Amino acid sequence: MTEEKAAPAVPGEQGSRNLVMRVVAALVLAPVAIALAYVGGITWSLLVMLAAIGLFVEWLMITGLVRELRVVAPGIVVLLLVGLCLMVGRSEAALVVLVVGAAGLALISGTRRDWATAGLIYAGAAEIAAILIRHDPAKGFAALMFVLLVVWVTDIGGYFAGRSIGGPKLWVRVSPKKTWAGAIGGFVASLLVAGGFAAFEIGTTGPLLLLGAALSVVSQLGDLFESAVKRRFGVKDSSHIIPGHGGLLDRLDGFVAAVIVAAIFGFLRGGADGVGRGLMVW
Numbered sequence: 001m002t003e004e005k006a007a008p009a010v011p012g013e014q015g016s017r018n019l020v021m022r023v024v025a026a027l028v029l030a031p032v033a034i035a036l037a038y039v040g041g042i043t044w045s046l047l048v049m050l051a052a053i054g055l056f057v058e059w060l061m062i063t064g065l066v067r068e069l070r071v072v073a074p075g076i077v078v079l080l081l082v083g084l085c086l087m088v089g090r091s092e093a094a095l096v097v098l099v100v101g102a103a104g105l106a107l108i109s110g111t112r113r114d115w116a117t118a119g120l121i122y123a124g125a126a127e128i129a130a131i132l133i134r135h136d137p138a139k140g141f142a143a144l145m146f147v148l149l150v151v152w153v154t155d156i157g158g159y160f161a162g163r164s165i166g167g168p169k170l171w172v173r174v175s176p177k178k179t180w181a182g183a184i185g186g187f188v189a190s191l192l193v194a195g196g197f198a199a200f201e202i203g204t205t206g207p208l209l210l211l212g213a214a215l216s217v218v219s220q221l222g223d224l225f226e227s228a229v230k231r232r233f234g235v236k237d238s239s240h241i242i243p244g245h246g247g248l249l250d251r252l253d254g255f256v257a258a259v260i261v262a263a264i265f266g267f268l269r270g271g272a273d274g275v276g277r278g279l280m281v282w
Contacts, residue, residue: 049083129263136276161185190216222257
């Protein structure tokens with residue numbers, strides 16, 4: 001008697017199962033992230049520091065450098081020191097540690113120093129940006145939530161608009177599934193978030209709409225950048241740590257780009273201690 005084999009999964013069923021996993025993961029992770037962001041302080045800094053280390057390690061996994069101890073260990077130490085500097089309010093020291101650490105890593109990483117250094121700067125810049133924005137006691141939480149929500153709704157709006165409308169592809173060579181409809185859907189969703197903040201008087205309507213639009217575009221470019229890196233090395237997911245989403249890098253690629261740009265803009269307007277105010281107060 002032959003053993004009966006299970007029928008292969010139907011693509012539509014796989015898509016539905018993947019969507020359910022994405023929703024469940026989001027329902028678990030989003031409230032945790034919001035709660036820790038609200039608490040702020042060392043709690044948020046620790047979360048960001050651990051996430052930055054995870055991003056760096058996954059970057060090394062994608063680029064084939066994760067088995068190089070001379071790359072992994074110094075990079076993690078640098079990110080730990082950056083986080084500690086930020087926890088004690090020394091943002092200038094954190095930046096110096098990152099720059100010096102990246103230069104040192106470039107010297108010891110061998111022939112693939114460019115990818116190793118890029119990964120450390122990518123993770124370290126996101127770490128500094130996410131902590132600095134929340135550090136502002138006046139508008140830190142509001143600013144951080146604005147960035148998070150813009151990135152989330154851009155992703156969600158793009159996903160559903162792309163699946164329901166379809167149409168021309170955005171950049172087939174880099175990300176075959178993304179469409180112009182999805183990009184526009186995510187962009188429109190970001191404007192709704194900005195309008196909601198303005199309606200609750202957490203900022204001025206015009207500047208918030210412009211900021212939301214800019215961060216939505218940057219978020220989508222960050223997503224495409226990560227897709228391009230994975231395609232360069234023939235990798236589908238950065239890891240499988242988050243059900244339905246892949247790895248931290250797959251989930252946070254848009255946020256990394258958006259939070260770095262937001263922090264730079266906030267710093268230019270409000271200084272190191274007023275990054276949140278620089279974003280939200282006009």
